[in-house]
Amino acid sequence: MEIIEPQQDDKLVLKQTQASTSFQYKYLLVRFFPFLKPFLGRAIINFAISLPAGLLDAVTAFAIQPYMDKVINAPASPQRDLYAILIPFAIIAFAIVQGVVKYLNVYLTNWTMKKVTNYVQKKAYEKLLTLNTRFYDVNSSGTIISRFLTDPIISASTILDQIKTILTTGIGSIALVCVLLYNSWKLALVGVVVMSAAIIPAAMLRKRILRTSNASLAVTGDMSTNYFETCGGNRTITAYNLGGRQYRIFDNQIEEIFDLHMSLTKRVALASPSMFFIASIGFAIVLWYGNHLILTGDMTIGKFASFLAALIMLYKPMKNLGDTLTAIQQFFVSLSRVFELFDLESEIKEKENAKEITGINDAVTFENVNFEYVKNIPVIKNFNLTVKKGETMAIVGNSGGGKTTLVNLLPRFYDVKGGSIKIDGTDIRDFSINSLRGIMSIVFQDNFIFAGTIRENILMGRPDATEDELKAVVQSAHLEEFINTLPDGLDTVVGERGTSLSGGQRQRVAIARAMIRQSDIVILDEATSALDNESEAIVQKAIDNLMKDKTVFVIAHRLSTIQNADRIAVINEGELVELGTHEELMQIEGGEYKHLYEMQFKQQEKKTAEQSEQSEQAE
Numbered sequence: 237m238e239i240i241e242p243q244q245d246d247k248l249v250l251k252q253t254q255a256s257t258s259f260q261y262k263y264l265l266v267r268f269f270p271f272l273k274p275f276l277g278r279a280i281i282n283f284a285i286s287l288p289a290g291l292l293d294a295v296t297a298f299a300i301q302p303y304m305d306k307v308i309n310a311p312a313s314p315q316r317d318l319y320a321i322l323i324p325f326a327i328i329a330f331a332i333v334q335g336v337v338k339y340l341n342v343y344l345t346n347w348t349m350k351k352v353t354n355y356v357q358k359k360a361y362e363k364l365l366t367l368n369t370r371f372y373d374v375n376s377s378g379t380i381i382s383r384f385l386t387d388p389i390i391s392a393s394t395i396l397d398q399i400k401t402i403l404t405t406g407i408g409s410i411a412l413v414c415v416l417l418y419n420s421w422k423l424a425l426v427g428v429v430v431m432s433a434a435i436i437p438a439a440m441l442r443k444r445i446l447r448t449s450n451a452s453l454a455v456t457g458d459m460s461t462n463y464f465e466t467c468g469g470n471r472t473i474t475a476y477n478l479g480g481r482q483y484r485i486f487d488n489q490i491e492e493i494f495d496l497h498m499s500l501t502k503r504v505a506l507a508s509p510s511m512f513f514i515a516s517i518g519f520a521i522v523l524w525y526g527n528h529l530i531l532t533g534d535m536t537i538g539k540f541a542s543f544l545a546a547l548i549m550l551y552k553p554m555k556n557l558g559d560t561l562t563a564i565q566q567f568f569v570s571l572s573r574v575f576e577l578f579d580l581e582s583e584i585k586e587k588e589n590a591k592e593i594t595g596i597n598d599a600v601t602f603e604n605v606n607f608e609y610v611k612n613i614p615v616i617k618n619f620n621l622t623v624k625k626g627e628t629m630a631i632v633g634n635s636g637g638g639k640t641t642l643v644n645l646l647p648r649f650y651d652v653k654g655g656s657i658k659i660d661g662t663d664i665r666d667f668s669i670n671s672l673r674g675i676m677s678i679v680f681q682d683n684f685i686f687a688g689t690i691r692e693n694i695l696m697g698r699p700d701a702t703e704d705e706l707k708a709v710v711q712s713a714h715l716e717e718f719i720n721t722l723p724d725g726l727d728t729v730v731g732e733r734g735t736s737l738s739g740g741q742r743q744r745v746a747i748a749r750a751m752i753r754q755s756d757i758v759i760l761d762e763a764t765s766a767l768d769n770e771s772e773a774i775v776q777k778a779i780d781n782l783m784k785d786k787t788v789f790v791i792a793h794r795l796s797t798i799q800n801a802d803r804i805a806v807i808n809e810g811e812l813v814e815l816g817t818h819e820e821l822m823q824i825e826g827g828e829y830k831h832l833y834e835m836q837f838k839q840q841e842k843k844t845a846e847q848s849e850q851s852e853q854a855e
């Protein structure tokens with residue numbers, strides 16, 4: 237079996253294996269610090285008040301000793317009566333303070349946690365918007381979404397909670413250990429050593445947690461892809477009865493997550509009884525040794541009771557520490573995945589002193605352009621072409637020949653691998669990316685309509701266009717008649733991806749969006765999918781209006797479009813094979829264009845002729 241090697245060091249591919257930095261705690265924390273920094277003030281106040289919040293248990297345990305020795309086990313006296321009232325009241329008073337502090341603590345923790353999460357998510361989304369086209373080619377939508385949605389939340393939200401837990405339980409545990417030491421250092425030594433040993437089972441799970449979290453996050457990504465395909469491809473799924481297939485994919489994914497979850501649970505669940513077992517050995521030793529100390533007169537009963545209370549209370553934070561370790565490990569996994577996102581680098585870079593371009597004065601030139609998507613598989617080969625300002629260049633050729641690819645190089649969706657593209661003699665890579673894209677309007681082969689109104693979708697071309705300009709493009713794009721039939725007119729909401737529009741209507745909305753941009757260069761990738769004759773004609777009119785007085789690159793699939801073009805470039809397997817006017821190209825005996833014309837366009841010509849004949853007869 238042939239093994240397909242992944243492309244080495246592809247900086248845009250999100251790795252599904254464990255992020256390599258998961259164990260580099262220091263590195264990760266140092267990189268994380270800037271995200272915490274803006275909220276550091278509140279975070280520190282929060283951490284500071286976490287400290288007294290952790291002390292309650294120790295104070296209660298500590299209070300047992302004087303209560304036993306000075307009240308319960310003491311002879312009657314006024315002092316004894318005073319203690320009998322004072323100690324319980326002190327505990328209540330302390331609890332009230334505690335309550336206020338804990339409330340503030342929870343509030344502040346949530347505030348900072350949300351703020352840090354938002355910050356990380358905003359940065360991640362910003363990153364997502366800057367990544368170039370190839371990133372979206374090489375990563376599935378599910379992988380991208382789950383990576384950008386889930387990981388920043390896990391990483392940012394767990395850490396503060398965990399720091400708080402460590403601080404509260406840490407300070408609480410230290411205080412409890414002090415109570416132990418105060419009551420009997422010998423007994424404390426036995427207790428603390430055994431209790432510490434109880435953490436070992438939890439600590440041993442580190443690697444396992446890392447692997448499982450990573451794997452289940454990866455499967456979650458695949459699951460999202462499946463959901464997206466179910467939404468986007470629902471018609472195909474229904475038409476081809478693919479429900480069963482989709483269900484099986486989903487079923488496998490969800491069961492895989494279950495298995496991963498259970499394999500972790502098996503170990504995590506085992507850790508808890510192991511800890512309890514070790515702790516109870518400690519407890520047994522303490523009981524036996526404590527009894528011995530009381531008998532020899534080394535310890536009072538009050539001290540022993542206080543000691544036991546503190547020891548029992550110590551078990552909980554110790555056990556929590558196990559959970560905390562798990563959560564922190566997950567935090568580091570997510571954090572390293574987040575930084576992997578931040579390290580993704582768009583390949584389309586802007587030069588430092590990039591020039592602004594405001595329009596075209598002379599020509600667009602392709603000079604020896606070479607391009608490949610996959611290494612050593614050239615898609616555009618030594619391509620040379622000059623398109624003068626105001627000229628309409630039709631690009632025709634075989635399917636998969638590289639027409640779309642060629643025009644995608646102009647707005648720098650991809651950069652050329654060799655040669656250059658120049659506007660007025662300047663390499664397009666010398667212009668700022670926004671200004672370069674600003675002088676182009678593009679109508680794609682399949683156009684994306686956003687969920688929202690038709691007005692919003694058109695105005696995306698130029699948000700500050702006036703109402704009159706909007707009206708004008710609606711007319712030029714031949715949308716007026718259709719829009720007049722809608723109850724809400726331009727403010728009619730079209731579904732996600734424009735599902736409530738017909739193919740022709742979607743195209744015309746996209747044409748209107750391009751028109752309102754009023755840019756010098758128009759790039760038009762005609763849809764290959766055939767429309768019915770009537771909408772074909774109307775879309776054609778809209779296209780004609782769009783191309784008027786512009787420098788146009790039009791990938792033509794319609795006869796009428798090439799007829800309107802000034803020149804025609806024929807591309808075959810990434811090479812420019814013929815260039816000229818329709819008449820010139822038709823002269824070439826056995827030429828590529830002549831062949832294409834006879835195969836593809838002549839039929840259209842016949843059809844159009846028949847139609848006009850029919851309509852004439854009808855009249």
Ligand SMILES: Nc1ncnc2c1ncn2[C@@H]1O[C@H](COP(=O)(O)OP(=O)(O)OP(=O)(O)O)[C@@H](O)[C@H]1O
Pocket residue numbers: 373609610615633634635636637638639640641642681764
């Ligand atoms: N994102 C991509 N990643 C890898 N290969 C691609 C990508 N896009 C296109 N290709 C490949 O590049 C070649 C040229 O594709 P392109 O879309 O430019 O053809 P085209 O001439 O526009 O075809 P059509 O007339 O069918 O639209 C094809 O072999 C295609 O498989």
Ligand SMILES: [Mg+2]
Pocket residue numbers: 639640641681761
């Ligand atoms: Mg194409």
